[in-house]
Amino acid sequence: MKIDDDPLRPAPDASGAGPTAGGPGVSAARSSAGAASPDSVAAAPPVVPSARLGGVPEFALERFFDRFEFDLPHQLGSSDPETLSVTELLALADAELLEQWQRLRLGYRTAAGDPALRAAIAALYPGRTADDVLVAVGAAEALLLACAATIVPGDRAVALTPAYQSLHELPRAMGATLDLVAVEERDDAWRFPFERLMGALRPGVALLVLNTPHNPTGAAASPDELRAIVSRCEELGIRVIGDEVYRGLEWGRATAPSVTELADRAVAVGVTSKVYGLAGLRIGWIVTGDHELRARARAIKDYTTLCAAGPSEVLATVALRAERLLRERTRTRCEANMVRLEAFVAQHPELFAWRRPAATTVSVARLAAPLLARHGGDPEAVLAHWRDRAGVVVAPGPAFGCTPDQFRVGFGRADLPEALEALAAVG
Numbered sequence: 001m002k003i004d005d006d007p008l009r010p011a012p013d014a015s016g017a018g019p020t021a022g023g024p025g026v027s028a029a030r031s032s033a034g035a036a037s038p039d040s041v042a043a044a045p046p047v048v049p050s051a052r053l054g055g056v057p058e059f060a061l062e063r064f065f066d067r068f069e070f071d072l073p074h075q076l077g078s079s080d081p082e083t084l085s086v087t088e089l090l091a092l093a094d095a096e097l098l099e100q101w102q103r104l105r106l107g108y109r110t111a112a113g114d115p116a117l118r119a120a121i122a123a124l125y126p127g128r129t130a131d132d133v134l135v136a137v138g139a140a141e142a143l144l145l146a147c148a149a150t151i152v153p154g155d156r157a158v159a160l161t162p163a164y165q166s167l168h169e170l171p172r173a174m175g176a177t178l179d180l181v182a183v184e185e186r187d188d189a190w191r192f193p194f195e196r197l198m199g200a201l202r203p204g205v206a207l208l209v210l211n212t213p214h215n216p217t218g219a220a221a222s223p224d225e226l227r228a229i230v231s232r233c234e235e236l237g238i239r240v241i242g243d244e245v246y247r248g249l250e251w252g253r254a255t256a257p258s259v260t261e262l263a264d265r266a267v268a269v270g271v272t273s274k275v276y277g278l279a280g281l282r283i284g285w286i287v288t289g290d291h292e293l294r295a296r297a298r299a300i301k302d303y304t305t306l307c308a309a310g311p312s313e314v315l316a317t318v319a320l321r322a323e324r325l326l327r328e329r330t331r332t333r334c335e336a337n338m339v340r341l342e343a344f345v346a347q348h349p350e351l352f353a354w355r356r357p358a359a360t361t362v363s364v365a366r367l368a369a370p371l372l373a374r375h376g377g378d379p380e381a382v383l384a385h386w387r388d389r390a391g392v393v394v395a396p397g398p399a400f401g402c403t404p405d406q407f408r409v410g411f412g413r414a415d416l417p418e419a420l421e422a423l424a425a426v427g
């Protein structure tokens with residue numbers, strides 16, 4: 001699939017104006033600056049959108065959550081699992097970190113990231129050291145820095161679809177064109193598209209943006225598949241950016257190595273949000289053996305966030321020193337919730353179909369046809385009915401490039417049983 005077929009991109013507006021400066025207008029402006037209507041030309045100066053982040057289209061999922069994440073009781077579409085309070089997290093701190101926390105002064109911090117935090121991050125990647133780590137504000141910033149530090153305009157990149165939108169729009173904003181490889185779906189089960197992906201790795205490709213375990217489908221490359229992919233990329237001189245934010249949450253299968261364990265040039269992206277349930281810390285990172293790249297990313301960071309927040313760095317260090325315990329906490333909850341979801345869909349086939357994924361805290365479900373028909377064939381009307389009547393929020397499939405009758409279910413939250421009960425009550 002090529003850039004113009006991306007399901008994450010809205011269909012071109014007949015007026016030519018497009019819904020945002022960087023939506024369909026991006027490709028229009030690339031092919032012909034004069035294609036935009038007089039109004040949009042007046043509103044936006046004629047810049048090359050790929051050369052600036054201001055050209056990115058709206059982040060559909062974030063705009064959606066902005067409306068529904070904080071006021072409704074049951075979040076059944078979120079990817080971040082149940083979180084902890086500061087008190088609960090600090091109860092896991094060793095004496096050294098507890099003292100650091102109590103004495104913490106709230107000045108600027110080092111740009112690369114606190115050395116103790118970088119050491120705790122490096123410990124997750126055999127063979128890597130604190131010098132290979134750059135701390136960022138969430139995986140959100142880590143992805144931006146990784147893309148900005150690697151991509152030059154005109155690069156050809158391979159990425160998966162459906163996708164977390166950053167993984168398409170950031171490479172494009174930096175000037176790359178994308179070849180999209182579809183995750184394989186059969187009977188509502190999702191499979192990592194190993195053969196298709198290998199086929200897309202060809203001479204002339206500069207970058208592979210690989211998200212495994214994969215959001216939103218929960219598909220995951222096996223350890224052997226990942227080794228083969230990275231090895232093929234090495235042969236062809238393709239840089240790999242591995243978004244591995246769900247790594248460690250595989251279900252009944254082995255965790256694949258990180259891309260940074262397999263190739264010096266590869267860049268691994270991680271975060272405390274998913275495996276450890278600590279999205280509010282906003283601590284993410286890049287790990288790579290390519291120190292020139294790391295230096296470029298760090299130089300760009302001077303213009304984005306400069307440094308992470310001190311309290312977050314200390315709390316993230318506490319979390320990563322207790323990483324096994326926190327990971328098990330998330331795993332235990334997800335495993336129990338997947339069993340509940342399986343029982344629910346068996347009991348309520350009239351609502352939706354859903355299959356347990358290979359990995360992650362999420363996967364994609366499909367609305368039952370009769371339910372959809374009762375709502376005039378409008379999937380958004382079903383999701384609105386669930387929000388309004390049951391207080392349950394699921395994430396709309398099109399925000400990831402899935403079909404309108406699909407939606408993302410997250411199964412890491414403590415209130416999943418109540419959310420399912422509320423859905424069953426309203427139908």
Ligand SMILES: Cc1ncc(COP(=O)(O)O)c(C=O)c1O
Binds near residue numbers: 211284
């Ligand atoms: C695949 C993927 N990458 C990156 C991110 C960004 O993580 P964060 O919001 O914690 O920065 C997310 C968040 O949902 C994600 O699913």
